[in-house]
Every structure is written in structure tokens, then in C-alpha cells.
Amino acid sequence: MTISPPLDAAAPSPEGHEAVHANYSLTGFIIFLCSESVIFLAFFSGYAVLKLSALQWLPPGVEGLEWRTPLLYTVVLVSSSGTVALAEHFLSRGQLWGFRAFWLLSMAMGAVFLYGQAIEWRSLDFGITSGSFGSCFYLLTGFHGLHVLSGILLMALMLQRSFRPANYAAGEQGVIATSLFWHFVDVIWVLLFLLLYAWS
Amino acid sequence: MTSTAGVESRILRAPHPVPGAPDNWKRFFSFNTDAKVIGIQYIATALFFLLVGGLLAMIMRGELITPEADLVDRTVYNGLYTMHGTIMLFLFIFPVLNGLNNLLIPCMIGAPDMAFPKLNAAAFWLVPVFGVILMASFLVPGGPASSGWWSYPPVSLQNPLGHLINGEALWILAVALSGISSIMGAVNFVTTILRMRAPGMTLTRMPIFCWTAFSAQTIQLIGLPALTGGAVMLLFDLVVGTSFYRPEGGGDPVLYQHFFWFYSHPAVYVIILPVFGVFSELFPVYARKPLFGYPFVAGASLVIVGLSLIVWVHHMFPSGVPQWMRDAFMVTTMLIAVPTGIKVFAWLATLWGGKLRLNTAMLFALGGLFNFVFAGVTGIMLATVPVDIHVNNTYFVVGHFHYVIYGAATMGVYAAIYHWFPKFTGHMYYEGLGKLHFLLTFIGTNLNFFPMHPLGLMGMPRRVSSYDPEFAFWNVIASLGAFLLGVSIIPFLLNLVSSWVRGAKSPANPWNAIGLEWLLPSPPPAENFEDHVPTVISGPYGYGTGRPLVEHQDEIERALLQA
Numbered sequence: 083m084t085i086s087p088p089l090d091a092a093a094p095s096p097e098g099h100e101a102v103h104a105n106y107s108l109t110g111f112i113i114f115l116c117s118e119s120v121i122f123l124a125f126f127s128g129y130a131v132l133k134l135s136a137l138q139w140l141p142p143g144v145e146g147l148e149w150r151t152p153l154l155y156t157v158v159l160v161s162s163s164g165t166v167a168l169a170e171h172f173l174s175r176g177q178l179w180g181f182r183a184f185w186l187l188s189m190a191m192g193a194v195f196l197y198g199q200a201i202e203w204r205s206l207d208f209g210i211t212s213g214s215f216g217s218c219f220y221l222l223t224g225f226h227g228l229h230v231l232s233g234i235l236l237m238a239l240m241l242q243r244s245f246r247p248a249n250y251a252a253g254e255q256g257v258i259a260t261s262l263f264w265h266f267v268d269v270i271w272v273l274l275f276l277l278l279y280a281w282s
Numbered sequence: 283m284t285s286t287a288g289v290e291s292r293i294l295r296a297p298h299p300v301p302g303a304p305d306n307w308k309r310f311f312s313f314n315t316d317a318k319v320i321g322i323q324y325i326a327t328a329l330f331f332l333l334v335g336g337l338l339a340m341i342m343r344g345e346l347i348t349p350e351a352d353l354v355d356r357t358v359y360n361g362l363y364t365m366h367g368t369i370m371l372f373l374f375i376f377p378v379l380n381g382l383n384n385l386l387i388p389c390m391i392g393a394p395d396m397a398f399p400k401l402n403a404a405a406f407w408l409v410p411v412f413g414v415i416l417m418a419s420f421l422v423p424g425g426p427a428s429s430g431w432w433s434y435p436p437v438s439l440q441n442p443l444g445h446l447i448n449g450e451a452l453w454i455l456a457v458a459l460s461g462i463s464s465i466m467g468a469v470n471f472v473t474t475i476l477r478m479r480a481p482g483m484t485l486t487r488m489p490i491f492c493w494t495a496f497s498a499q500t501i502q503l504i505g506l507p508a509l510t511g512g513a514v515m516l517l518f519d520l521v522v523g524t525s526f527y528r529p530e531g532g533g534d535p536v537l538y539q540h541f542f543w544f545y546s547h548p549a550v551y552v553i554i555l556p557v558f559g560v561f562s563e564l565f566p567v568y569a570r571k572p573l574f575g576y577p578f579v580a581g582a583s584l585v586i587v588g589l590s591l592i593v594w595v596h597h598m599f600p601s602g603v604p605q606w607m608r609d610a611f612m613v614t615t616m617l618i619a620v621p622t623g624i625k626v627f628a629w630l631a632t633l634w635g636g637k638l639r640l641n642t643a644m645l646f647a648l649g650g651l652f653n654f655v656f657a658g659v660t661g662i663m664l665a666t667v668p669v670d671i672h673v674n675n676t677y678f679v680v681g682h683f684h685y686v687i688y689g690a691a692t693m694g695v696y697a698a699i700y701h702w703f704p705k706f707t708g709h710m711y712y713e714g715l716g717k718l719h720f721l722l723t724f725i726g727t728n729l730n731f732f733p734m735h736p737l738g739l740m741g742m743p744r745r746v747s748s749y750d751p752e753f754a755f756w757n758v759i760a761s762l763g764a765f766l767l768g769v770s771i772i773p774f775l776l777n778l779v780s781s782w783v784r785g786a787k788s789p790a791n792p793w794n795a796i797g798l799e800w801l802l803p804s805p806p807p808a809e810n811f812e813d814h815v816p817t818v819i820s821g822p823y824g825y826g827t828g829r830p831l832v833e834h835q836d837e838i839e840r841a842l843l844q845a
Contacts, residue, residue: 107398124508128511132526132534136532211522
């Protein structure tokens with residue numbers, strides 16, 4: 083009897099029952115990312131509607147957002163997409179230490195971005211309850227920051243897995259998924275930067 | 283290995299539980315990863331909440347049987363309709379459909395299980411969790427959420443007692459958890475359908491139920507995040523004091539309506555699409571004819587997905603939206619009648635000249651189709667801006683909605699439960715009790731919900747506990763219908779329980795139906811065909827054509843008969 087390719091790959095293995103199921107994590111993760119992007123779209127469109135219809139957008143006493151320092155952190159975050167790609171390149175050539183080094187560097191760059199975000203939040207003289215502007219600013223940057231944090235934690239998990247012997251010998255869906263997530267977070271930030279800082 | 287040997291070895295081992303899981307009733311109360319156990323868990327949980335939501339509806343109809351507000355306090359009444367709507371949607375109809383998805387999709391496409399079994403179990407167990415949270419809101423000071431199931435600000439932002447934990451906050455939390463559970467389910471269903479089909483089962487050979495489930499779950503993936511985003515902002519406004527929707531801080535209450543309806547209108551297609559799938563599965567079986575226009579019925583599902591995402595403003599015609607928006611969304615809303623009409627005509631053509639077998643499942647499907655057509659006609663009326671503005675917030679809308687959700691969707695769900703009951707429990711249901719259930723349901727539905735249309739046209743507003751005496755006649759009839767619907771649940775539950783416990787054993791294919799699920803023993807073993815998946819060689823619904831569905835079909839059927 084013929085067996086379908088996906089089920090063929092899922093043929094029972096001695097490892098036990100769980101291994102019967104083929105790994106569709108990447109498909110599922112990509113579907114999840116597409117769905118997740120709609121939350122950001124919702125927030126973006128809410129922001130645009132509120133801003134366009136506002137009589138007074140900025141809270142009294144606030145001139146606008148300082149954009150130079152955030153731009154610096156933006157460059158750090160966006161270039162971490164490049165280091166993630168480099169790490170994947172090393173992994174595909176089987177050079178685990180190169181992978182680990184660039185992977186760790188990307189995590190550090192993400193952490194630097196979060197640090198910059200925290201500094202900026204502390205320096206601002208408006209809060210989340212300062213009208214629609216304050217609400218939108220903290221919601222958007224905060225929700226994105228949570229994603230950066232999740233990305234760093236996911237990367238830490240993948241880094242730890244790389245120390246299991248022969249774990250990444252046949253490629254690793256988790257690494258691909260994490261790097262996709264990281265690129266996603268970066269693209270969202272670029273859009274967010276344009277919306278929050280450039281559009282004034 | 284020959285196919286026969288493979289099938290026999292599966293049958294000899296059937297039914298066996300997932301290793302490590304209890305092999306008795308206890309498995310339904312455990313974190314079981316078998317889609318068929320999860321499916322039954324979903325359906326049982328949903329039926330429990332159908333009783334809860336139904337009880338609330340009975341109290342409301344008891345209140346409305348007289349014009350005066352004499353049975354419950356007005357504020358209690360506000361809580362009743364809010365919780366009735368929320369429970370019926372998030373704890374009855376979505377879970378019951380996910381239960382059907384879990385039972386049917388893997389079996390219909392020949393997959394051993396869902397793509398992510400643990401995620402599947404986690405998604406299910408969130409349902410009782412947010413169910414308890416929602417029920418707990420009856421006990422907090424100030425009572426449950428009382429701003430209607432849509433929770434429009436500024437009403438929903440009032441929090442008069444000023445407690446941090448209030449009915450509205452618990453409502454938002456429960457809806458958010460429901461959204462997370464549904465997203466987890468949707469990722470799972472879509473991945474399973476895309477990646478785990480049997481050899482030879484191309485998309486164009488997939489049963490329509492899988493097409494409609496795929497379409498419905500795609501809507502969940504696109505729409506739910508928007509509602510979640512909107513709900514997060516509502517929660518912040520309520521708890522933290524932000525100004526997304528608070529006009530005094532520059533916020534826009536209508537923005538919430540956009541977020542809410544961007545999901546909640548497509549949500550009715552999430553509900554009705556799988557029911558269209560059920561109709562498309564049942565009519566060919568009980569008319570002994572192939573489904574008329576398979577590619578059009580399948581394609582219409584996708585068209586409905588696309589259109590459903592651009593119609594939401596029709597809920598907001600009186601909300602101060604610009605005229606161009608009203609016009610545009612009126613047109614898109616009416617366009618939905620085209621793919622829906624294609625399906626209805628395809629079903630009629632399937633039934634036409636067929637040898638109809640009117641058992642309980644078929645009666646429910648026919649009754650559901652009848653009610654759906656009625657709801658479609660009032661739907662077109664509501665899509666028209668002038669009519670909508672006239673009947674806005676009246677019982678006309680309530681009547682239309684309940685014809686869709688109870689008359690069509692819930693009756694379709696009953697049809698599905700009866701049709702596949704023998705397959706997944708291994709026992710036949712009692713036909714007499716089933717027909718009694720159908721009769722009470724069909725009469726009750728129409729008695730309950732038809733009077734709402736004249737009431738709405740006469741101008742009776744929804745969400746009121748007292749009304750003008752001129753509305754009394756139709757309200758008494760509606761209340762009697764509601765109590766009849768309450769009674770109709772008794773033969774249903776009696777049938778389910780008694781036939782599962784002591785009903786006659788069901789053969790593998792009691793209805794002579796065509797489909798992969800009918801080539802499995804009743805009940806199917808864990809992992810279904812496992813790695814002996816038959817190769818599909820023709821499209822579905824080959825009734826009367828003599829074409830086999832899979833390779834070696836004769837041998838498989840013989841093995842099933844001998845077992």
C-alpha cells in the first residue's frame with residue numbers, strides 16, 4: 083500500500099508514541115505569525131484613526147518625540163536581523179560555535195534595544211493615561227517590547243538546545259521559526275518607528 | 283504488507299487509547315491528546331453550557347411573558363442577556379463546532395490525529411477555564427457584565443462600584459482566553475488540513491466539511507487578533523484609565539465597534555460555514571446522489587471568507603459612519619447572498635429527485651436549511667440601509683440572528699451529532715426519541731423566533747424587560763416557543779446518554795455513506811488508520827456512480843464487516 087509523503091515521514095519510530103507525528107511546527111508557526119500580524123495591524127489602524135481624528139493629539143506641554151536616540155537603537159535592532167541570518171548560515175554549514183556566537187550577539191543586540199526602550203520610557207514626561215497619544219505610544223511600544231523579550235527568550239531556548247549532542251545535525255525547525263519571528267519583530271519595529279516618530 | 287493485513291491489524295487493536303491514557307470514561311476528564319477524545323470533551327462541555335445559556339434565556343422569556351418587569355430586577359435582566367449571548371457564542375457554539383472539527387477532520391482526511399495534539403488539548407482545557415471565569419462573574423460585587431454581548435464603550439467602561447475585579451473585567455478576560463483558545467485551535471486545524479491529507483486526497487477531492495472548516499478557521503486567524511487587540515484596549519481603558527475609547531481623553535468609542543465587528547461579523551461565518559459543510563455531507567448520503575456542483579460549493583466557501591472580511595460596518599449603519607461607508611458596506615453585504623445562494627441551490631439540486639431517507643439527522647438538516655433560507659431573506663432586508671436604520675436595535679435583528687444561530691447553525695449541529703453519533707460512540711441512537719427532539723425543536727424554534735420579526739417591525743426594542751401592552755400577543759407566543767425549546771433538550775440528552783450506554787452496536791457504516799471516516803471501525807481506534815492510510819482514487823460523494831473512493835475498498839469493507 084502506498085503511504086503519503088507526509089505520513090511516510092511520520093512512520094512509527096522506536097522513540098515512542100510521540101514520534102509517530104511528523105513535525106509540522108514550522109507550518110503552524112508561520113500560520114501563527116500571519117495571524118499575530120493582524121493584532122499589530124489592528125493597533126496600527128487604531129493609532130492612525132485616533133491620530134487623524136484628534137483635535138489635540140499631543141498632551142499639553144509635550145512638543146513631540148525625540149527621534150535621534152531611538153533611531154540609533156532602531157539601527158541596532160534591525161542589524162540584529164543580519165546577525166541572526168549569519169548565525170543560521172553557520173548552522174547550515176555545521177559550524178556550531180559560529181552559530182552560537184552570532185546567535186548570542188543577536189540576543190545581546192535585542193537586549194540593548196530593550197534597554198534603550200526602558201531609558202526612553204523613564205525620560206518621557208507623559209504617561210499611559212495622558213490622552214489617546216500616551217495610551218497609543220505605551221501600548222504600541224510596550225506590546226512590541228514584549229515581542230522582543232519573547233524573541234530573546236526563544237533564542238535562549240534554541241541556544242541551550244544547541245548544546246545537546248547532534249541535536250541540530252539535520253537542521254532545526256525551532257531555529258528557523260525563531261529567526262522568522264525575529265525578522266517579524268524587526269519589520270514591525272520599522273513600521274512602528276515610522277508611525278510613531280517619523281509621522282508627526 | 284497487503285492492505286487487508288494492515289486493516290485487520292488495525293481492527294483487532296481497535297479501540298485502544300493513546301498509550302499512557304486511561305482506557306475508560308476517565309480519559310474524558312484527563313489531559314488527553316487524542317483528537318477524538320478532545321472532540322467529545324468539547325461537545326460535552328458545550329452542551330453543558332447550552333443548558334446554562336438556555337436557562338438564562340428561559341428566565342428572560344419568563345420575564346417577557348408579561349409586559350411589566352415583574353420577574354427579575356432590571357439590572358439583573360441586563361446581566362442575563364449579556365451572559366446569555368456570551369455563553370451561547372463563546373461557550374456553546376464555538377466549542378461544539380471545534381468538537382466536530384476534532385472528530386471529523388482527522389478521520390475525513392485520513393490523518394492519525396491533529397498536527398499538534400498537545401496544543402489541541404491545551405486549547406480545549408482553556409474552555410472550562412474561561413467558562414469558570416465567566417461564571418464567577420455572577421458572584422463578584424456588582425454582578426456580571428451587563429453591557430450586552432458586544433460590550434460597547436462607554437457603557438462597558440462604567441464600573442459603577444469601582445472594584446478592580448468586576449463583571450466587565452472578567453468578561454474581557456474570558457473573551458480574551460476564548461480568543462487564545464480559538465487561535466490555537468485554528469492554527470492546528472489549518473495545518474492539519476494543509477499537511478496531513480491521505481495520499482491521493484487532493485484539495486479537490488476533500489470532503490466539503492473540510493473545505494468549510496478550513497474557511498472558517500482562516501476567518502478565525504484573520505479576525506480574532508483584531509478583536510483581541512480591541513479587547514486589550516478596552517481592558518486598559520477599564521482598568522488602567524487609558525483613553526482609546528474614552529471621549530474625554532480624546533478616544534473614540536466607535537473605534538471599538540470597528541474592532542468588534544471586524545471579527546464578530548465574520549464570526550457568524552465561522553459558525554455557519556461548518557454547518558454548510560454538514561449540510562453538504564448529509565444531503566448526498568440521505569438523497570443517495572452526488573453533491574451537485576462540488577467545485578462551486580467548495581469555492582463559494584472561500585468567496586464567503588473574502589467577503590466576510592469587508593462587511594462589518596453593516597452593524598454600524600446608525601453609529602455615525604459616513605454615507606459612502608454605508609453604501610459600500612451595503613453592497614458588499616448583499617454580495618454575500620451570491621456564494622450563499624450558490625450553496626443553497628446546490629443542495630436543492632442534490633435533493634431534487636433523490637431517494638430521501640428521513641431519519642433524525644436528515645430531518646434536522648432539512649429543517650436547518652429551511653430556517654437558514656428564512657434567515658437569509660431577513661438578512662438581505664437588514665443589509666439594506668433604510669430598513670436597517672428603521673429596525674435597528676429592535677427584535678427584528680434578534681429574530682434574524684436567532685434564526686441563523688439556532689434555527690440553522692444549532693439544528694445543523696444536531697444533524698451532525700445524530701449523523702456521526704454511531705461512528706464515534708459505536709452505538710446507534712434511538713430514532714423515535716430523535717424524531718421527537720426534531721419535532722419539538724423545529725416547532726419551538728419557529729414559535730420562539732418568528733414572533734420577533736413582527737415585534738421588531740412594530741418597533742419593540744431589544745434588551746428591555748418591560749414593554750408596551752400592544753406587544754404582548756407575540757411575546758407570549760415567543761415565550762411559549764422558548765419553553766418548548768427548553769423541553770426539547772430533554773429527549774436529546776436522554777437519547778445521547780441512553781444510546782451511548784445501552785444502544786444497539788453500530789456497524790462501521792450504518793448509513794451506507796462514502797467517506798474515509800466510514801472506512802474506519804466504529805468507534806475509530808486512536809490514531810485512526812495510523813500508517814495504513816488508504817489511497818484516495820476518486821472525489822467524494824460518488825453515490826450511485828459505483829466508483830470506489832479508495833484503492834482496495836472491497837477488501838477494507840470486507841475486513842470491517844468480519845470484525
